[in-house]
Amino acid sequence: MRLPFTASLAALQSLVVVAHGHAGGSDSDHHVLLPVQLRAPTAEHFLPIVSNDTYDFGCRPIARPVTADGSSSRQYFELHALLTRDQIAHLSHEYRSTDVSLHEQTLTKRAATAPIGTGDRFQSGTVAPKGLGTQASGTTIASIMNLNEISSAVNGLVSVYKTVTTFTLPYKTFEGRTQFAAYVGAGTDTSKYHLYLSAAVHARERGGPDNLIYWISDLLSANKTGSGLTYGKKTYTNAQVKSVLAAGIVFFPVVNPDGVAYDQSSGSLWRKNRNTKSGSSGASVGVDINRNFDFLWNFPKYFASSASPASTSPSSQTFYGTAAQSEPETKNHVSVYDKFPKIRWFMDVHSAAGDILYSWGDDENQSTNTAMNFLSSTYDGKRGIVGDTAYKEYIPSADATNVKKVADATVAAMKAVGGRSYITQQAVGLYATSGATDDYAFSRYWSKSGQVNKVYGYTMEFGYSTNFYPTLTEFNQNILDTNAGFMDWALAAISVGLE
Ligand SMILES: [Zn+2]
Incomplete structure (x- = not known):
């Protein structure tokens, strides 16, 4: 268990889980890794999540600044992860009412893998x-x-x-x-x-x-x-x-x-x-x-x-x-x-x-x-x-x-x-x-x-x-x-x- 973010975070907002194309829930899905984007106003927001070694952040965890429409003004930071459905549910609960949101990536629009x-x-x-x-x-x-x-x-x-x-x-x-x-x-x-x-x-x-x-x-x-x-x-x-x-x-x-x-x-x-x-x-x-x-x-x-x-x-x-x-x-x-x-x-x-x-x-x-x-x-x-x-x-x-x-x-x-x-x-x-x-x-x-x-x-x-x-x-x-x-x-x- 990770401690949730402290109340020092400003501008609390609701956590959003956006799911695309996953019915989810069957036992066989429990170990399937799903690509998820976490978003937060600063990279530091991700520190407690990154410190948890049960999550899969790919090669190394990287918080990337994301800018809207190519402009130079930074909108938010994005951290990519591969999570099981159980982990997504756990994190969604853990980070509800914080600045961190989870977004499942759309898999259905991608072409088949090579x-x-x-x-x-x-x-x-x-x-x-x-x-x-x-x-x-x-x-x-x-x-x-x-x-x-x-x-x-x-x-x-x-x-x-x-x-x-x-x-x-x-x-x-x-x-x-x-x-x-x-x-x-x-x-x-x-x-x-x-x-x-x-x-x-x-x-x-x-x-x-x-x-x-x-x-x-x-x-x-x-x-x-x-x-x-x-x-x-x-x-x-x-x-x-x-x-x-x-x-x-x-x-x-x-x-x-x-x-x-x-x-x-x-x-x-x-x-x-x-x-x-x-x-x-x-x-x-x-x-x-x-x-x-x-x-x-x-x-x-x-x-x-x-x-x-x-x-x-x-x-x-x-x-x-x-x-x-x-x-x-x-x-x-x-x-x-x-x-x-x-x-x-x-x-x-x-x-x-x-x-x-x-x-x-x-x-x-x-x-x-x-x-x-x-x-x-x-x-x-x-x-x-x-x-x-x-x-x-x-x-x-x-x-x-x-x-x-x-x-x-x-x-x-x-x-x-x-x-x-x-x-x-x-x-x-x-x-x-x-x-x-x-x-x-x-x-x-x-x-x-x-x-x-x-x-x-x-x-x-x-x-x-x-x-x-x-x-x-x-x-x-x-x-x-x-x-x-x-x-x-x-x-x-x-x-x-x-x-
Ligand atoms: Zn690697």
């Missing part, structure tokens, strides 16, 4: 995928790759272009799958690779691997034919393609294959991996890989008690696991930094919020007090509260400038495609996270006493809010948006510096 491919369109790794940036405008891809097709697609690139190299990662997943990643563009010397991208840490975020693989496909095709790339209204020259490849790209297209296999077969909006160590049925199965990295992982110790950057509960979507890097997927992700010691820029591809997040994610940034940092035990128990002065995370001002500059360039490119709007945001937004891929990437330099390369870490959340299963139109738009984003992210990174 299908998962059947069979293997890449014919056991003998046919290379073809991206949208090297094909005629209006060309579309007919389905999302199934798990087998993802590896077949990468093998297709290897066999057709000869310049892509795959490698096996050291740890097998809980269900015994062997994981792989690949590198391209800078030859055989692994110290020449400066860009690292990964996808499908969260299983249900469909299209992530496709976005990444089609982009690599475009780079290779354009490089070979001497052409440029076109994503909607955004174009790139062949010289830019060659420049991006020369930066050296490492890509890990499916970080969570057990979860993806389960999600693709069950359609259950599955997020975590499939480890049953802490729970063997229903929602208690699995660890959130994006809370399992070794960055302030033991959050009950490091964060303020009122912050909830992850969860100790196995049934939560943000369950942090049994130890930092307890999961094979996490260890494999980390092993890539050891194999490619000069990685400088990292991008983790998620959905679905429409933003680029930059460091840090544990608290607000500050560049004045070097002693106030994630390694200092002085601040244990104080981290993670946005808007206070007890703790803010240290980031050197030059780094703060760099990470923001590249995030802005990425978002500008994604908007320039002409499909939808994206925003940049510091990863903490209003709500802290612990153990995430992006913060881990950036923290390594300090936690390893400057003995490893500094890595700027980003999270891209493509697509539309809590819309993890895109329609076919959205799936194709996501490919265009993300691929332009990857291009300008890489170009801006090159401009800031790879060494």
Whole structure:
């Protein structure tokens, strides 16, 4: 149970639940997750709800300002969630007579979600995928790759272009799958690779691997034919393609294959991996890989008690696991930094919020007090509260400038495609996270006493809010948006510096 908002909230209004197309009520509906928008006059209104780790806020909770008719005046803040009918009923009761309202999203007006491919369109790794940036405008891809097709697609690139190299990662997943990643563009010397991208840490975020693989496909095709790339209204020259490849790209297209296999077969909006160590049925199965990295992982110790950057509960979507890097997927992700010691820029591809997040994610940034940092035990128990002065995370001002500059360039490119709007945001937004891929990437330099390369870490959340299963139109738009984003992210990174 959460405490309701206090009476200090002004302008009390009735809670409204707007339901569309749901008869609701049968027993079988109890675990079905329904997309809901919560609205409130300020983002702070959502803090008590976000602190409850039984609710599902997607990749990370994001409160977005909503403006009416494109004007600059802010109307309200919106928080997307996926809730069961019981949770909706509970919250509706809890927040009646407050400024917070719940609105169920209309599902009936949406087209069917994009299908998962059947069979293997890449014919056991003998046919290379073809991206949208090297094909005629209006060309579309007919389905999302199934798990087998993802590896077949990468093998297709290897066999057709000869310049892509795959490698096996050291740890097998809980269900015994062997994981792989690949590198391209800078030859055989692994110290020449400066860009690292990964996808499908969260299983249900469909299209992530496709976005990444089609982009690599475009780079290779354009490089070979001497052409440029076109994503909607955004174009790139062949010289830019060659420049991006020369930066050296490492890509890990499916970080969570057990979860993806389960999600693709069950359609259950599955997020975590499939480890049953802490729970063997229903929602208690699995660890959130994006809370399992070794960055302030033991959050009950490091964060303020009122912050909830992850969860100790196995049934939560943000369950942090049994130890930092307890999961094979996490260890494999980390092993890539050891194999490619000069990685400088990292991008983790998620959905679905429409933003680029930059460091840090544990608290607000500050560049004045070097002693106030994630390694200092002085601040244990104080981290993670946005808007206070007890703790803010240290980031050197030059780094703060760099990470923001590249995030802005990425978002500008994604908007320039002409499909939808994206925003940049510091990863903490209003709500802290612990153990995430992006913060881990950036923290390594300090936690390893400057003995490893500094890595700027980003999270891209493509697509539309809590819309993890895109329609076919959205799936194709996501490919265009993300691929332009990857291009300008890489170009801006090159401009800031790879060494
Ligand atoms: Zn995610």
